[in-house]
Amino acid sequence: MQNYFITGIGTDVGKTLISAIVVEALQADYWKPVQAGDLQNSDTHKVKNLVSNTTSHFFENAYALQTPMSPHAAAEIDDIQVDLSQIIRPKTTNNLVIEGAGGILVPLNEKDCIIDLIQQKDKIILVSRHYLGSINHTLLSIEALQNRGFKHIGIIFSGDEHPTTESIILSKTKVTYLGRVSELKNINKKTILIEAEKVRGNLNEF
Numbered sequence: 001m002q003n004y005f006i007t008g009i010g011t012d013v014g015k016t017l018i019s020a021i022v023v024e025a026l027q028a029d030y031w032k033p034v035q036a037g038d039l040q041n042s043d044t045h046k047v048k049n050l051v052s053n054t055t056s057h058f059f060e061n062a063y064a065l066q067t068p069m070s071p072h073a074a075a076e077i078d079d080i081q082v083d084l085s086q087i088i089r090p091k092t093t094n095n096l097v098i099e100g101a102g103g104i105l106v107p108l109n110e111k112d113c114i115i116d117l118i119q120q121k122d123k124i125i126l127v128s129r130h131y132l133g134s135i136n137h138t139l140l141s142i143e144a145l146q147n148r149g150f151k152h153i154g155i156i157f158s159g160d161e162h163p164t165t166e167s168i169i170l171s172k173t174k175v176t177y178l179g180r181v182s183e184l185k186n187i188n189k190k191t192i193l194i195e196a197e198k199v200r201g202n203l204n205e206f
């Protein structure tokens with residue numbers, strides 16, 4: 001069984017959407033270690049509501065912070081410190097999808113960042129969303145991951161196709177292309193199932 005760490009080139013790029021698709025494709029479990037804000041409609045609620053299979057299990061956040069901000073700042077408002085030793089991966093015999101918060105260098109406290117939650121044996125899925133500036137954000141994210149020695153890095157593009165962006169990112173890096181999810185008009189259980197079907201093969205080969 002495998003852990004998949006879903007990260008992105010920033011916040012709001014589609015990590016939760018892609019998490020739902022990967023969870024559905026693999027009938028995997030899901031865990032968002034640090035949620036900042038939107039506690040009534042958290043990423044865990046969203047993924048749970050988008051997934052149809054009955055195998056996936058949804059684990060509690062290690063930290064559920066009140067404010068939609070960078071976790072280091074949200075924690076300060078809640079008068080707590082995020083402590084990495086308290087972020088313990090849930091035990092499961094199933095595949096596990098772990099969703100970060102924001103991009104890889106988002107701070108959890110004065111010292112640690114989201115990237116410090118990733119383990120060498122994880123399969124990393126970087127979500128890249130097309131906007132002017134996304135090439136730079138994508139290449140910087142990949143360089144930071146490679147500098148830390150991570151070997152299993154895959155990429156999923158989220159949004160309408162942008163061939164020159166995708167081809168330059170893929171040709172300049174050695175990351176594994178896992179697929180693209182077009183700009184979905186409707187995000188619901190049915191469209192998640194359709195997208196899950198499309199990426200399952202690549203995920204199984206990754």
Ligand SMILES: Nc1ncnc2c1ncn2[C@@H]1O[C@H](COP(=O)(O)OP(=O)(O)OP(=O)(O)O)[C@@H](O)[C@H]1O
Pocket residue numbers: 008010011012013014015016017018043100101102103129158159181182183184185187
């Ligand atoms: N391919 C897509 N089609 C349609 N909408 C998309 C797509 N990708 C992202 N979005 C939309 O962009 C918004 C942000 O996406 P999402 O919540 O998945 O971001 P995130 O990367 O998980 O952010 P966070 O850092 O808060 O976890 C949502 O409204 C989502 O539905």
Ligand SMILES: C[C@H](N)[C@H](N)CCCCCC(=O)O
Pocket residue numbers: 011012035036037067068069070071101102103106
């Ligand atoms: C609140 C938001 N939805 C995410 N959970 C956290 C995003 C932090 C971004 C910090 C930054 O890169 O400036």
Ligand SMILES: [Mg+2]
Pocket residue numbers: 015016017043099
């Ligand atoms: Mg999210």
